[in-house]
Amino acid sequence: MIEFDNASVTYPGGVRALASVDLRIPKGEFVVVVGLSGAGKSTLIRTVNGLVPLTGGSVRVGDRNVGAQGRKERRALRSDVGMIFQHFNLVPRMSVLNNVLVGRLHAVPTWRSLAGWYGSADVERAMNALERVGIVDKAYMRASQLSGGQQQRVGIARALAQEPEVVLADEPVASLDPPTARAVMADLKDINRSMGITTLVNLHFLDLATDFADRIIGLRGGELVFDGPVSEVDADVFSRIYGRDLTADDVLEGRAAL
Structure with a gap:
């Protein structure tokens, strides 16, 4: 369970990114957050692992209050919350396997991680994660030699190597072409379904949101303006979230046609 209770974030200078958000996300749900740039999507998911501190209210992951964690507790929390970045x-110069093994840093002593000495069990977890996303054959290549879609799969595998309870994905397909974007979203959904990992994804493309989400959360100006199952979502709902009619730029297939 992830719980937002009156959660608020105001950045220095008075920029309000989240305003009194209340949410309950049950274990195992696949949730997509949508909204315009600057709506607070990235801020919302980054409060879950403490990358963005709250200025009001609270966020809980299970029985842990994120804002009340000390350094040691915060490290333990982040080991249970995998993060996938845009x-x-x-x-780039490290092998794919070593990039994935970064997800095991929380589980090995600092001196071993600095020396790059990982146990056979950690290597096996990393290889299993790469197999899960279909690129185990790339394990000994440099990350810089991979396509964008393959690099994002390495990012997913790195998060899986942590053996997380929660996965956060911050615009994970924004820099990918449409077919690759759909393939990456399908990987995330399959992992969610087969492993029961609670998954919270920020997306701009509305067709991807409706195709893959169990539930959609809409943010506008830092405020929660929609929260419901995909079955309740239509063009009117998206217009309420975006404050305007939809355009071709708001859907992945529209971008592909441009």
């Missing part, structure tokens, strides 16, 4: 955040 721009992959890989080390």
Whole structure:
């Protein structure tokens, strides 16, 4: 369970990113957050692992209050919350396998991680994660040699290597072409379904949201303006979230046609 209770974030300078958000996300749900740029989507998911601190209210992951965590507790929390980034955040010169093993840093002593000494069990977990996303054959290539879609799959595998309870994906397909974007979303949905990992994804493309989400959350100006199952979503709902009619730029297939 992820619980937002009156959660608010105001950045320095008075920019309000989240305004009194109340949400309950049950274990195992696949939730997509939509909204315009600047609506608070990235801020919302980054409060879950403490990358963005709240300025009001609370966020809980299970029985842990994220804002009340000390350094050691925060590290333990982040080991249970995998993060997938828009721009992959890989080390280009490192092998694919070593990039995935970064997801095991929480489980090995610091001196071993600095030396790059991982146990056979950690390597096996990393290889299993790569197999899960279909690129185990790339394990010993440099990350820089992979396509964008393959690099994002390495990012997913790195998160899986943590053996997380929750996966956060911050615009994971924004820099990918439409077929690759759909394939990456299908990977995330399959992992959610087969492994029961609670998954919270930020997306701009509305057709992807309706094709893959169990539930859609709409943010506008930091405020929660929609929260419901995909079956309740139509063009009027999206217009309420976006404050305007939909355009071709709001759907992946529309972008593909441009």
